[in-house]
Amino acid sequence: xxxxxxxxxxxxxxxxxxxxxxxxxxxxxxxxxxxxxxxxxxxxxxxxxxxxxxxxxxxxxxxxxxxxxxxxxxxxxxxxxxxxxxxxxxxxxxxxxxxxxxxxxxxxxxxxxxxxxxxxxxxxxxxxxxxxxxxxxxxxxxxxxxxxxxxxxxxxxxxxxxxxxxxxxxxxxxxxxxxxxxxxxxxxxxxxxxxxxxxxxxxxxxxxxxxxxxxxxxxxxxxxxxxxxxxxxxxxxxxxxxxxxxxxxxxxxxxxxxxxxxxxxxxxxxxxxxxxxxxxxxxxxxxxxxxxxxxx
Ligand code: CP
Numbered sequence: 001x002x003x004x005x006x007x008x009x010x011x012x013x014x015x016x017x018x019x020x021x022x023x024x025x026x027x028x029x030x031x032x033x034x035x036x037x038x039x040x041x042x043x044x045x046x047x048x049x050x051x052x053x054x055x056x057x058x059x060x061x062x063x064x065x066x067x068x069x070x071x072x073x074x075x076x077x078x079x080x081x082x083x084x085x086x087x088x089x090x091x092x093x094x095x096x097x098x099x100x101x102x103x104x105x106x107x108x109x110x111x112x113x114x115x116x117x118x119x120x121x122x123x124x125x126x127x128x129x130x131x132x133x134x135x136x137x138x139x140x141x142x143x144x145x146x147x148x149x150x151x152x153x154x155x156x157x158x159x160x161x162x163x164x165x166x167x168x169x170x171x172x173x174x175x176x177x178x179x180x181x182x183x184x185x186x187x188x189x190x191x192x193x194x195x196x197x198x199x200x201x202x203x204x205x206x207x208x209x210x211x212x213x214x215x216x217x218x219x220x221x222x223x224x225x226x227x228x229x230x231x232x233x234x235x236x237x238x239x240x241x242x243x244x245x246x247x248x249x250x251x252x253x254x255x256x257x258x259x260x261x262x263x264x265x266x267x268x269x270x271x272x273x274x275x276x277x278x279x280x281x282x283x284x285x286x287x288x289x290x291x292x293x294x295x296x
Contacts, residue, residue, distance in 0.1 A: 003095070003116035004290055005107050006126035007167040015132070015168065021289035022136050022282070025060075031288070035062035037295050038093040042084075043120070044070040044100045049256055049280055050120045050129065054097050057287035063295065066093075081105065082112065089115050094295040098122075103160075116294045121160055124221070130255050131164035133286040135172075137279045138211055141251050146173035149247075151205040153179040154215030154236060154263055157186050158222065161255045162215060166192045179205035180236060183226050184217075202236055209246040213253040214238050214263045229262045238264040243273060251275045 007015070025031070039058050043051050051067060058065035068088075070076065075084055081100075088096060095116045098106050103123030110117045121127040135145065142148060150169055156162045156178050169176050170193035177197045178189055190196055199205050206212055217232060227235075243250065252264070252274045260266045268274060 003106075003110055003294060004118045004128050005110060006119060007128045007131050007164045007171075008126065010128070012171055015135070015171070018132055018286065018289045018293060019136055019139065021292065022132070022285040025285040025288040026282070030060055030062065032062035033292055034058070034094075034295055038064040038066070038091075039095045039097060039291060039295065040088050040091075040093045041065060041067040041097045041120070042073075042088065042099075043067070044075070044098075044105075045121065047099055047120070049283055050099065050127075053280070053283040054118075054120065054287050054291070056284050057291055060284070061288055061291060063094075063291065081109070085109050085113055089113050095291065118290060118294060123160065124158055124163070125160050126164045126167075127160040127255075128164050129283070129286055129290055130161050131168040132290070133279055133282045134161075134165055134213070134253060134255070135168055136282045136286055137253065137275050138251070140278065140282070141249075141275065142210060144172075145169060148174045148210040149177070149208055150174050150211040150213060151177050151179060151209040151246075152213045152215065153202060153205055153238070155184045155217045155222075156180045156189060156215065157184045158218040159215050162189075163192060165213065166196060170195060177205050177209075180215075181227065181232075202238075202242065203245055206242050206245045209250050211251055211253060212238065212243070212246055214258075215255070216257060216259060217262060229259070233262055233265075237262060238268050240265065240267050240271070243268065243271075253279060256280065 041054050055065050097118045097120050099120040103125035105122050106117045106119040152162050179199050254276050
């Protein structure tokens with residue numbers, strides 16, 4: 001496995017192997033399989049969960065890990081992306097974990113650098129480790145992905161999480177319905193995978209769902225904000241009353257960061273149905289599995 005750029009290009013067997021190894025890493029402990037190796041985390045966009053869990057994952061595997069943000073690096077002095085990456089590559093890390101606002105930035109660098117790149121989120125394109133940790137979380141509560149009905153609701157247009165999840169879930173036979181306001185639900189999403197459904201009606205999306213995955217409204221990527229937080233919550237905010245439409249054992253997910261009172265109510269976020277913090281916890285195990293596979 002030479003880096004990890006997206007779910008779309010991963011074989012089903014590779015996904016299964018990562019999830020199996022991640023299950024092994026769910027048991028707390030130090031594993032030391034990457035002792036003497038180094039990973040650089042380069043984040044050009046803000047992150048709490050992804051960056052921290054990559055750092056913890058590297059430490060649990062015994063690797064050295066260095067984290068750099070764009071604002072604290074020489075990027076702020078005008079250094080180009082390629083020169084920055086070449087500079088880091090000269091320090092001979094075994095992998096570079098990268099988040100960037102431009103879709104395709106890690107793919108471009110992977111073509112020009114001799115070091116494996118792990119995509120920690122590129123623009124509107126993919127967030128592969130998020131989809132892997134989401135799959136691990138779902139499989140902690142459900143016997144299989146095949147046949148599950150998964151409603152992904154919110155700002156689909158700007159969501160790399162939605163795209164990576166669509167690729168993964170549909171490859172494993174889940175039934176995916178995407179839901180959001182018309183301005184955030186472009187019809188070209190239908191071409192992501194066969195069998196995807198789109199709806200603007202949140203109640204329709206949730207009816208009979210096994211998994212309700214809420215997404216953040218990405219204000220930083222929107223030129224015009226059509227709805228206030230209150231209006232958005234009225235039409236697309238998840239409330240306890242909605243959960244009565246889903247299966248009795250349905251779970252609620254959100255990649256975070258969550259905006260209470262916009263995408264979901266506090267009652268839902270803090271309810272027994274919510275697995276949002278399990279997702280965070282599983283992020284460490286999944287990133288250990290990915291680092292080991294790429295650098296090991
Ligand atoms: N889910 C996710 O990517 O969160 P962060 O932006 O905090 O890393």
